[in-house]
Amino acid sequence: MRRFVPLIVTLLLAGCSLFANTPQPAPAPTAQAQEITRAQTGGLTRLGSISVQERGSPDDAQRAIEAKANEAGANYYVVQLVSETVIPGVWYATAVLYATANGGAQP
Template identity: 50%
Template sequence: MIRWFIPFILALLLSGCSVLEGKPQPAPPVSDRPQEISRNQTQGLQEIGAFNVTVLGSPMDVEDEIKARATDAKADYYVILMMDDTVLPGRWYARALLYRQ
C-alpha cells in the first residue's frame, strides 16, 4: 500500500504547482505613465532593465520610487519581483523589472 501512496502524493503535490503559475495574459494598453503588471502579462514585451531600491519609509514609498524610476527609464510596464522590510525599522527593499511594448 505504501509503494503506490508516496508517488501518488508526490504527483498530486507537483500538479498543484501548475495551478499557481497562471496562464499568460495580455498586458493592458500602453498609457502615458508606466503601469504595474504581473509576471504572466510579460509575454511578448521587451525587458529593458532591472533595478533594486532601498527606501526609508513605507511600502507605498517603495512603490512610488519604482514608478519614478520606471518613468525616468521611459518604460511602459514594470513588475515588482519582491518587496520586503530590512532589519532596520522603516527601511524597505524591492526589486523590479522594466518592460517596453
C-alpha cells in the same frame, strides 16, 4: 507502500498547477509606467532591473519604483520584492522594467 506512490505523484502534479500562470495580454501602454504581473510580460521587451531603498512604508518604496520606471522610459514594470531592511522603517524594492515591442509609450 507501492499503493501510495501513484497517489503521491498525482498530488504533486496537481500542486504544480497552482504555480502555472496562463499568459495574459498587457494593458494598453500609457504615458505612465504601469505595474503588471509576470503572466502579462509575454511579447514585451525587457529593459532591465531597478532597485530602490526608501525610508517610510512599503507604499513609499512602490511609488519610488514607479517613479524610477517612468524616468527609465518603461511602459510596464513587475515588482519582484518589497522588503524591510535591517534598519526599521527603511524599505528595499526591486522591479523588472518592460517596454512594448516598438519601445515607446503611446498616449
